[in-house]
Amino acid sequence: MADQNRYELNKNLAQMLKGGVIMDVTTPEQAKIAEAAGAAAVMALERIPADIRAAGGVSRMSDPKMIKGIQDAVSIPVMAKCRIGHFAEAQILQAIEIDYIDESEVLSPADDVFHINKRDFEVPFVCGAKDLGEALRRIEEGASMIRTKGEPGTGDIVQAVRHMRLMNQEIARISSLREDELFNRAKELQVSYDLVRYVHDHKKLPVVNFAAGGVATPADAALMMQLGAEGVFVGSGIFKSGNPAKRAAAIVQAVTNYTDAKLIAKLSEDLGEAMVGINEQEIALLMAERGK
Amino acid sequence: MNIDKPQIGVLAVQGAFIEHERILQALGADVFEIRQLRDLDRTIDGLVLPGGESTVQGKLLRDLGLFEPLRAKIQAGLPVLATCAGAILLAEKIAGERDAHFATLPAIIRRNAYGRQLGSFFTENEVAHIGKVPQTFIRAPFFESVSDDVEILSRTASTNGNSDSANTKQIVAVKYRNQIALSFHPELNSDTSIHRYFLDLVAA
Numbered sequence: 001m002a003d004q005n006r007y008e009l010n011k012n013l014a015q016m017l018k019g020g021v022i023m024d025v026t027t028p029e030q031a032k033i034a035e036a037a038g039a040a041a042v043m044a045l046e047r048i049p050a051d052i053r054a055a056g057g058v059s060r061m062s063d064p065k066m067i068k069g070i071q072d073a074v075s076i077p078v079m080a081k082c083r084i085g086h087f088a089e090a091q092i093l094q095a096i097e098i099d100y101i102d103e104s105e106v107l108s109p110a111d112d113v114f115h116i117n118k119r120d121f122e123v124p125f126v127c128g129a130k131d132l133g134e135a136l137r138r139i140e141e142g143a144s145m146i147r148t149k150g151e152p153g154t155g156d157i158v159q160a161v162r163h164m165r166l167m168n169q170e171i172a173r174i175s176s177l178r179e180d181e182l183f184n185r186a187k188e189l190q191v192s193y194d195l196v197r198y199v200h201d202h203k204k205l206p207v208v209n210f211a212a213g214g215v216a217t218p219a220d221a222a223l224m225m226q227l228g229a230e231g232v233f234v235g236s237g238i239f240k241s242g243n244p245a246k247r248a249a250a251i252v253q254a255v256t257n258y259t260d261a262k263l264i265a266k267l268s269e270d271l272g273e274a275m276v277g278i279n280e281q282e283i284a285l286l287m288a289e290r291g292k
Numbered sequence: 293m294n295i296d297k298p299q300i301g302v303l304a305v306q307g308a309f310i311e312h313e314r315i316l317q318a319l320g321a322d323v324f325e326i327r328q329l330r331d332l333d334r335t336i337d338g339l340v341l342p343g344g345e346s347t348v349q350g351k352l353l354r355d356l357g358l359f360e361p362l363r364a365k366i367q368a369g370l371p372v373l374a375t376c377a378g379a380i381l382l383a384e385k386i387a388g389e390r391d392a393h394f395a396t397l398p399a400i401i402r403r404n405a406y407g408r409q410l411g412s413f414f415t416e417n418e419v420a421h422i423g424k425v426p427q428t429f430i431r432a433p434f435f436e437s438v439s440d441d442v443e444i445l446s447r448t449a450s451t452n453g454n455s456d457s458a459n460t461k462q463i464v465a466v467k468y469r470n471q472i473a474l475s476f477h478p479e480l481n482s483d484t485s486i487h488r489y490f491l492d493l494v495a496a
Contacts, residue, residue, distance in 0.1 A: 009412045019306040038351045099409040
């Protein structure tokens with residue numbers, strides 16, 4: 001059982017990632033390109049979401065050897081994904097000293113009811129959420145960082161926008177409630193009163209909140225930052241594009257100066273082909289519907 | 293210009309800069325963010341280099357044209373408070389790496405010196421001139437060695453069994469002329485004594 005101290009340290013690591021871009025990589029070479037382009041951390045996985053989507057079938061935790069190769073290649077934090085509810089995969093990732101585990105809807109869920117009891121772990125977890133209830137339930141289970149689910153592997157920002165706006169609206173609503181109304185809101189959200197109380201008093205989640213799922217351009221990153229994201233995950237958007245190094249560096253700068261449209265205009269020039277997008281009406285599998 | 297509030301610039305290209313801003317504002321400083329060159333077109337009495345990823349901050353400093361102007365200001369004596377990644381930016385040499393960043397602090401620093409996140413730890417320890425303070429180490433560096441004219445403010449042993457450095461005291465806080473550099477994160481706790489010490493240095 002990880003103690004409160006450890007949970008604080010794990011939330012603190014997420015604070016250090018703020019204002020940064022976390023990039024999906026599948027090889028040590030890609031990891032080095034990402035680090036050189038200014039990634040604040042990398043997500044090591046065998047296939048990026050766009051390819052998982054294309055290949056179909058069951059998608060699982062990556063080969064630990066492949067993850068270790070990426071850990072050896074870079075000096076920035078390395079994250080890796082396990083399936084929702086698959087605590088044995090999470091134990092393996094902890095055993096190889098991963099810096100952050102993403103209990104992720106991008107992989108095939110291993111449990112259709114229970115998420116991992118993340119309080120049992122020493123390493124931190126980030127989890128996806130599409131509304132405030134999901135975010136607070138994951139935090140209750142021990143997540144020390146939240147990201148929007150968005151819709152991974154599509155290059156379509158619409159779902160990440162929807163999730164971020166919804167979360168912000170729900171936070172604003174809670175902070176305007178009377179104190180005696182918070183108990184019922186906790187019941188509705190299926191979370192503890194203490195968490196709802198925190199949101200009411202601080203007008204924010206008790207952990208860092210990033211945008212993820214569909215970011216493909218510097219403008220997408222700037223949009224999510226202006227909507228209140230504290231940083232950005234970019235999955236397929238970089239290494240499925242024409243010039244990954246240049247696009248990655250441009251997205252990193254756009255996240256730092258997300259309100260400077262003149263600078264972002266310049267950053268958006270000559271980036272080559274963006275990843276081929278899929279609209280939400282065209283996809284058979286909605287990953288965001290996994291794990292509530 | 294210092295008759296009113298001290299003007300503190302906080303490097304805000306990436307990392308935990310808001311935490312520093314809140315503490316400094318609570319202590320009565322006028323705080324502004326440095327995200328690009330035009331942010332330096334104003335009076336600056338002190339500079340904060342926050343935690344985050346030093347590789348990211350170092351790259352953005354260069355890409356945004358901030359590197360040379362800030363380096364010149366530090367060399368000219370601008371008071372600096374640097375935490376974790378910020379301390380790495382200041383060090384003259386980074387152990388095991390070819391390139392340094394500002395290189396204004398004659399010391400050798402080692403990145404991720406306590407290992408990965410499992411090696412992160414919290415403790416409380418003495419800091420010279422200040423007293424006992426909370427010290428939060430997140431994938432932290434420590435100073436392997438410092439030149440003779442660098443004052444060592446604190447030595448701390450990791451309290452974490454996962455770290456190779458458990459029970460060996462390492463140099464985690466130093467002062468060199470106008471520069472204070474820390475391995476740990478005073479901005480993550482409610483104790484404000486380190487920031488007050490920095491503002492005293494700014495006022496001096």
